[in-house]
Amino acid sequence: MKKKPKKRIPEQIVTDSDEHFAYIAGYTAGGAPYGVSWEEMEAVERSAAAPSTGEPPLQATPVSLNDIVQEMQILFDTMTVYFKRSSGEFITVTDEYIHAAECDESLDDRPEWEQEAIRMTADVLAREDDGDYVPLPTRYDIHEYSVMERFCHSVANPKISNDLFRSITGRGAFRRFKDAIRRHGVEDGWYRFKDEAYKEIALGWCKENSIVWRE
Numbered sequence: 259m260k261k262k263p264k265k266r267i268p269e270q271i272v273t274d275s276d277e278h279f280a281y282i283a284g285y286t287a288g289g290a291p292y293g294v295s296w297e298e299m300e301a302v303e304r305s306a307a308a309p310s311t312g313e314p315p316l317q318a319t320p321v322s323l324n325d326i327v328q329e330m331q332i333l334f335d336t337m338t339v340y341f342k343r344s345s346g347e348f349i350t351v352t353d354e355y356i357h358a359a360e361c362d363e364s365l366d367d368r369p370e371w372e373q374e375a376i377r378m379t380a381d382v383l384a385r386e387d388d389g390d391y392v393p394l395p396t397r398y399d400i401h402e403y404s405v406m407e408r409f410c411h412s413v414a415n416p417k418i419s420n421d422l423f424r425s426i427t428g429r430g431a432f433r434r435f436k437d438a439i440r441r442h443g444v445e446d447g448w449y450r451f452k453d454e455a456y457k458e459i460a461l462g463w464c465k466e467n468s469i470v471w472r473e
Contacts, residue, residue, distance in 0.1 A: 276291065278291070278295060280295065313389070314343055314388070314389025314390060314468075315343050315344040315388070315389065315390045316343070316344065317343045317344070317346070317469065317470050318343065318344055318345050318346040319346045319470075320470045320471055320472040321341060321346060321464070321469060321470070321471055321472070322471070322472055322473070323457050323460050323461060323464075323471055323472070323473060324457075324473075325348070326341075326394065326460040326463070326464075326471075327453060327456040327457055327460055329348050329394055330394055330395060330400060330456055330459070330460065331456065333394075333396065333397050333400075334397070335397060336352055336353040336354075337350055337351065337352045337353070338350075338351045338393050338394070338396065339351070339393070339394045340382055340391040340392060340393050340394070341391070341392045341393075341394060341469065342390055342391055342392075343389070343390050343391075343392065343469075344390050348394075349378050349379075349382060349391065350375070351378075351379050351382055352379075355375055355376050355379040356379060356383065358376045358379070359376050359377075359379045359380040359383060360383070392467050392469065394463065395459055395460075395463050399459070400456070400459055402432075402452075403426070403431070403432075405451075405452055405455045405456075406426050406431075406432075406435055407423075407426065408451075408455070409422070409447075409448055409451045409452070410422040410423045410426065412451060413444065413447075418442045418444065421438055421442065422435065422438050422439070422442070422444075425437070425438040
């Protein structure tokens with residue numbers, strides 16, 4: 259079989275390549291290369307040369323508000339979750355994966371699932387301006403403390419409401435609040451209230467980013 263001639267790689271990309279890959283990012287534990295294929299490189303070059311329409315990729319399918327809420331509830335400070343319009347997937351990006359994607363280091367010692375997560379992170383970083391990957395609201399956007407305050411206001415029993423307000427004052431508010439809702443038997447009510455508050459945030463995010471949603 260005649261090998262496909264190598265094409266010229268942009269000068270800013272200096273790395274290994276072969277007849278299959280224009281850019282070899284690394285090698286699996288078994289020695290197989292992975293990276294950007296010649297076809298993918300050609301698609302990137304065509305995209306760069308084509309005039310931008312300013313329109314994001316079409317959304318594959320309506321996204322469930324409940325799925326968005328579930329993703330928002332597992333957020334922590336060192337991670338961002340992206341919704342990928344073209345596939346309907348949620349992609350989790352952590353500071354660790356960003357560092358690994360930006361550094362020229364071997365991924366051979368990492369498990370296959372983590373290698374895939376880092377490759378997805380690299381794709382997010384490379385395409386973050388084309389509108390396909392949309393970041394979900396962060397913990398700062400959600401501001402759970404404000405949700406807790408609103409729940410305290412919503413409790414009809416003034417004695418319980420006042421005790422809940424006292425629990426969220428000062429350091430350790432989240433722990434004391436959890437203890438208080440259990441003590442007063444309003445834990446189920448809190449989680450229902452929290453889910454509805456998160457749904458409102460998720461709905462606002464959908465509207466702001468022109469995301470098609472469903473219940």
